Amino acid sequence: xxxGNGAAQLLGSAILSLIExxxxxxxxWPGYPQLPLLARRARGAAxxxxxxxxxALLEAVNPRTRVVALANPNDATGxxxxxxxxxxLLGALPERVxxxxxxxxxxxxxxxxxxxxxxxxxxHSRLLVFRSFSKAWGLAGLRCGYAVGGEGAELMxxxxxxxxxxxxLTRAGALEALxxxxxxxIQRAAAxxxxxxxxxxxxxxxxxxxxxxxxxxxxxxxxxxxxxxxADALGRAGIIVAQGGPLGDPRRxxxxxxxEPASARFLSALPNALxx
Numbered sequence: 001x002x003x004g005n006g007a008a009q010l011l012g013s014a015i016l017s018l019i020e021x022x023x024x025x026x027x028x029w030p031g032y033p034q035l036p037l038l039a040r041r042a043r044g045a046a047x048x049x050x051x052x053x054x055x056a057l058l059e060a061v062n063p064r065t066r067v068v069a070l071a072n073p074n075d076a077t078g079x080x081x082x083x084x085x086x087x088x089l090l091g092a093l094p095e096r097v098x099x100x101x102x103x104x105x106x107x108x109x110x111x112x113x114x115x116x117x118x119x120x121x122x123x124h125s126r127l128l129v130f131r132s133f134s135k136a137w138g139l140a141g142l143r144c145g146y147a148v149g150g151e152g153a154e155l156m157x158x159x160x161x162x163x164x165x166x167x168x169l170t171r172a173g174a175l176e177a178l179x180x181x182x183x184x185x186i187q188r189a190a191a192x193x194x195x196x197x198x199x200x201x202x203x204x205x206x207x208x209x210x211x212x213x214x215x216x217x218x219x220x221x222x223x224x225x226x227x228x229x230x231a232d233a234l235g236r237a238g239i240i241v242a243q244g245g246p247l248g249d250p251r252r253x254x255x256x257x258x259x260e261p262a263s264a265r266f267l268s269a270l271p272n273a274l275x276x
Contacts, residue, residue, distance in 0.1 A: 002157045003166055007104050007132035007145030010160050012038050014100055014128060017159040019044035023066035028052045030248025032071045032102060052079045054089035071102040073109055076247035076254055078213025080109050083116035090124045099127045107136035107189045109214040118148060125152035136189045137177050142170045192216050196257045202267055218255040227252045233276035237269035
């Protein structure tokens with residue numbers, strides 16, 4: 001395991017160390033928007049793959065593929081790839097392909113999902129798992145993340161560690177969070193998950209498209225209306241959301257999930273936005 005200045009820093013270091021000019025990075029799309037940028041920064045090429053499935057990713061793999069990178073749950077759609085499907089992906093990839101699994105949002109998918117990704121490391125040495133203290137743990141300002149690999153991944157992990165390590169404040173904050181905030185983090189993530197599932201059910205009942213999110217946000221679409229138009233209508237109803245265009249799908253919007261009062265405000269405003 002190696003600790004760094006956020007999961008994004010470690011993920012970027014991994015891509016820069018693995019990809020050489022001409023290599024390709026395969027990733028789901030819509031997906032984590034930094035992945036294509038990091039591939040280009042390493043003088044490689046990004047291959048965004050529509051959808052979120054092992055089969056779609058495998059179909060895009062070719063002799064130039066060096067890295068398959070995905071966030072699970074997916075950022076930005078919230079979709080979650082089950083451990084069995086991930087294992088199929090890992091088992092079918094060529095020997096030279098490394099899988100970078102970004103699990104920054106995995107706490108919101110439940111304790112079983114949080115354990116499953118790390119469990120895959122026992123059998124797959126070409127897998128690196130990235131975790132963050134910025135999401136469910138609430139320490140975004142401290143920028144602390146870590147990467148974990150299985151037996152045989154030691155040399156790869158060594159290349160990711162920041163030259164000067166992490167600062168004392170970040171170290172102290174992360175250690176204290178691990179000592180005292182584990183149960184509270186699980187409880188908070190479960191509460192978000194409860195609100196998320198409630199919102200998905202309610203918006204679908206109103207005719208709004210919603211992905212099967214396991215993250216702390218919803219990925220919504222309104223038939224016949226662009227994401228920008230939907231976002232504007234929600235804004236006029238008093239709800240601020242992120243447009244889906246910069247995240248990979250201009251037909252969608254992303255809505256953060258918070259607590260019960262926030263869910264109630266959103267559900268109260270949504271009919272007005274749909275009538276706009």
